[in-house]
Amino acid sequence: MKPPECVVCGADAAAPGELVRFVSRPEDLAWRRRVERDRLVGHPPDTAWLCERHVEAGRRLAPELDLDDAVSRLRASDPSAPPSPEPRVTTIRGMPIAEFVDRLQLLVTRIAAQLGVPAPDLVPRTTRTWHPMDGAVAPDCPFVDDTTWTSPESPLTLVGSRAWWSDGVLARAHETLLIRVAGVSASVSGHIPADRSTDRVGELLITGDLPSAVAALVADSFPAA
Known part of the structure; x- marks a missing residue:
């Protein structure tokens, strides 16, 4: 799954925001059939995160509109909503996802000190979602573990997702x-792609504008390749 950022405005879409599925376009249905046939795991193209401000209106539109039309309608009805920013991609020294997480956790503490906000307690809270396919059901089918390391109310929120074919067999x-934080709305992320072309995190994706001091901390935590 994609991280919980509102597709309309880019705001944090963790609870009370949620994932909303819209009317499936032909290509969305084809994606779902391909995922089931080839036993893939990924973010459905007809489903998007919506924040607390937009989720109610999104639910009302979900039975009528596809994702693109719904987002256009929601943005038109909320002129203050900026377009979703494109991430800036930096190639970094490749590392296992576990090391990437460790570095993000250290970065949380350093950014909190730099911005003068309380450092959140990093306590993992994981929700498992089973994905039955080919006649296999839980606990013998693929599953996704979504983990939030911090309180949704924290100005610094760490979230992650692991898609598994089975115990110990990572898909994505x-x-x-x-x-x-006041004046700052941004995200820093990394991933192992669903096609498993690599099992290491080799790119850093940044959305939004980071203060120069925070950007320096990020660059120090994830050296460029």
């Missing part, structure tokens, strides 16, 4: 640090 992984 990503981790995201959301920064929501």
Whole structure:
């Protein structure tokens, strides 16, 4: 799954925000059939995160509109909502996802000190979602573990997701640090792609504008390749 950032405005979409599925386009249905046939795991293209401000309106539109039309309608009805920013991609020294998570956790503490906000307690809270396919059901089918390391109310929120074919057989992984402090709305993330072309995190994705001091901390934590 994609990190919980609102597709309309880019805000934190962790609870009370939620994932909303819209009307499936032909290509969305084809994606779902391919995922089931080839035993893939990924973020459905007809489903998006919506924050607390937009989730109610999104639910009302979900039975009527596809994702693109719904987002256009929601943005039109909320002129203050900026377009979703494109991430800036930096190639970094490749590392296992576990090391990437460790570095993000240290970065949380360093950014909190730099911005003068309390460092959140990093306590993992994991929700498992089973994905039955080919007649296999839980606990013998693929599953996704979504983990939140911090309280949703924290100005620094660390979230991650692991998709597994089975215990110990990783299909995909990503981790995201959301920064929501006065004057700053940004995210820092990395992932192992669903096609498993690599089993290491080799790219850093940054959305939003980071203060120069925070950007320096990020660059120090994840050296460029």
